[in-house]
Amino acid sequence: MGHSSPSAKEQASRIEQRTLLLSIYGVLVVAAGSIAYGLFLESDVVILNGIFSLLSLIGAGLSLLAAKLVVKPENRRFPFGYSHVEPLVLSVNSFMVLLICVYALINGIERIRSGGNAVDAEGVIWFGLLSGAISFAIWIYERRVARRIDSPLIEADAREWLIDFGFSLVTLLGFAVLLFLEEPARGAWARYADPVMVSSMALLATPMPLGVLRRSLREVLLMTDAEDAVTRRLEALMEKVRAEHDIIRYVHHVVKTGRTRFIEVDIVVGPNFTLQTVAEQDRLRERIWRGLDMPLDKAWLSI
Incomplete structure (x- = not known):
């Protein structure tokens, strides 16, 4: 990272x-x-x-x-x-x-x-x-x-x-x-x-x-740019995650302000979602963070 x-x-x-x-x-x-x-x-x-x-x-x-x-x-x-x-x-x-x-x-x-x-x-x-x-x-x-x-x-x-x-x-x-x-x-x-x-x-x-x-x-004005490279990477990554796990739907918000991006991902899971422990869910968060490929001091990520 x-x-x-x-x-x-x-x-x-x-x-x-x-x-x-x-x-x-x-x-x-x-x-x-x-x-x-x-x-x-x-x-x-x-x-x-x-x-x-x-x-x-x-x-x-x-x-x-x-x-x-x-x-x-x-x-x-x-x-x-x-x-x-x-x-x-x-x-x-x-x-x-x-x-x-x-x-x-x-x-x-x-x-x-x-x-x-x-x-x-x-x-x-x-x-x-x-x-x-x-x-x-x-x-x-x-x-x-x-x-x-x-x-x-x-x-x-x-x-x-x-x-x-x-x-x-x-x-x-x-x-x-x-x-x-x-x-x-x-x-x-x-x-x-x-x-x-x-x-x-x-x-x-x-x-x-x-x-x-x-x-x-x-x-x-905190407007989202649909063509932003980080937004596109996040969408591609979340589609992969959705295909692997029982995720009913997800919503993401990516806003750039100055040198910092504020990223929020809300995930709604189904009854067959296998990542039940905090440790397993943390690994999913880590995977999403690594997939964004951003320096730690240039983003706020909430999942």
């Missing part, structure tokens, strides 16, 4: 918290630089990048808090531990990102309708290069860490850095086009490039927070 030692779990938690702290420092640099430089250039797209980074800062802070809580043992107030905090934080983070995407889209469309606004293209291009390089580097680093320690919090934070990188890349390409255009197309695009880029980035970014929000709300 798989089992993670406490030291390995604590080490993964320290790596997770250290990585999120690094992300917070990165967000502070990008947010402050983007807003200040955007105000200097009078560029909505650069300011939007800074606002998005500020939201990421709030999200990273919440993720760091969640990372510290989820490793705490259960207590009297939270008898099932703190695993529910993780999807709750992911829901809040993704909802904030979704709000700023909708706001950016509306703002960009309004600017286009009002005739656009010309900005310093070269300044925006340099911004796109620098912020894109920072975002890409942190995304690559966090993605590797998330895969190594299996952290949904870092995976979600890395996804926000990927959106940041996408913002920077679209901004860079959108304004770099000006270098190859001739009048009158150059003058027209110079006025509309900024609001068009804002609207485009909002549309490109929206699917990512929507996907995270859908998955995390499913966990917050």
Whole structure:
């Protein structure tokens, strides 16, 4: 039966918290630089990048808090531990990102309708290069860490850095086009490039927070996923057990909350059920547990 030692779990938690702290420092640099430089250039797209980074800062802070809580043992107030905090934080983070995407889209469309606004293209291009390089580097680093320690919090934070990188890349390409255009197309695009880029980035970014929000709300609301691999393994195993013993029917519930799965199996047996002693029934429970093939610290099983 798989089992993670406490030291390995604590080490993964320290790596997770250290990585999120690094992300917070990165967000502070990008947010402050983007807003200040955007105000200097009078560029909505650069300011939007800074606002998005500020939201990421709030999200990273919440993720760091969640990372510290989820490793705490259960207590009297939270008898099932703190695993529910993780999807709750992911829901809040993704909802904030979704709000700023909708706001950016509306703002960009309004600017286009009002005739656009010309900005310093070269300044925006340099911004796109620098912020894109920072975002890409942190995304690559966090993605590797998330895969190594299996952290949904870092995976979600890395996804926000990927959106940041996408913002920077679209901004860079959108304004770099000006270098190859001739009048009158150059003058027209110079006025509309900024609001068009804002609207485009909002549309490109929206699917990512929507996907995270859908998955995390499913966990917050304790919804069962019929396609879950653990659920399918449990169903296959219970059918085998049912064929071997006099089981009239069984009902199972599998819910994932954060990093923990709560599994309940109710079995109604017939008069010819042969496992009568506690020891024999415990062996059946052990068989079901082994068949699930899950670490001890990632599941609550009730049979």
